Amino acid sequence: MHNRLLALPLVAGAAALALTGCATSSASGDASGDGTVRVVASTNVYGSIVEAIGGDHVSVTSILDDPSQDPHSFESSAKTQLAVSKADLLIENGGGYDDFMTTLADASSTKADTINVVKLSGLDKGGDAEFNEHVFYS
Template structure:
């Protein structure tokens, strides 16, 4: 008995549905397999760094295996007074590793960690450095200007990344060794400066570069009240300002190492006094300049200071 057109259509439809269902199951299985593999293959360790200085060091050690969010990279942002926003908080909540400077420099990180449920590992650069406040004085928290500390931080970062991504732990360790090797010429240059200029006097506007200048064997002659007031954003007394200006009018210092990221009427007077007296000025910053990595930035700083001292 011949099959009716309606029966043929029903059989064909059923066959097609069965075929589509079969293909769909096969496709879903392959797609699920790809989906489950892709994140594992392309996943990166999420890192939040308080500034782009530490962010750059992480990137050099983590390479393509890390996704780094530096909170402060704009030179107009002052870490001491920075107020975190919801975008920062979101980045922190997703981080597996957080790097802060500590020592009161970037307290916004501590505040965010307290208000979040983050389970991220935290590296505190001050703690890693082992540095403490001198007797009767205050801790200089700008430890990224100390190259032995930078090397310690690199090792700590490699260890933390290795725990977050064990499969690439060897790579992180190797990259940290490469980074530390790049610091050796900087330390050698500091030793050369110290040999040639140990005991010579300099002035500063803030304590930012002191670890570098001390490694160079230089003596900071700036009244502590001046640099402390500038760092805290408070007014300098007329007496202290005059004592600071006298360093230049009397040519008592070989160079002025000037924090170019923060300025005001008092620091501008100091800068002008140095120019008038023909004292070389070495500008430094707290965050990475555009287009520089940590080693390139610090190389420029050390070379600029050496050049100023040799004038």
């Protein structure tokens, strides 16, 4: 239970650290050219967290922005692939929830840092039948 309460602050903290690192390198030549960190999040849940932390210093694209969208049947578009290729930071849920993020990142050969929330949270104990890949509910 205690680990679940720490998941959101861990994600927020990691995103803040990653954004700080990106902002430092961005000043000398980021993808946007204006010092704004380009972030692509697999869902609007994570996109909203980044927007709340980064404010005007981030430009966020949330790939799945409708709660009724099924991440397992998601099909990317050229626009989505382009956003991933130009991103400074990628945020994925991980745990099999949004495997399309790995596919998009691999196809674009992006150099963006990636935050995998499942790995960061420590909630997946490997083979645990009780593990719920929807860590954003934690």
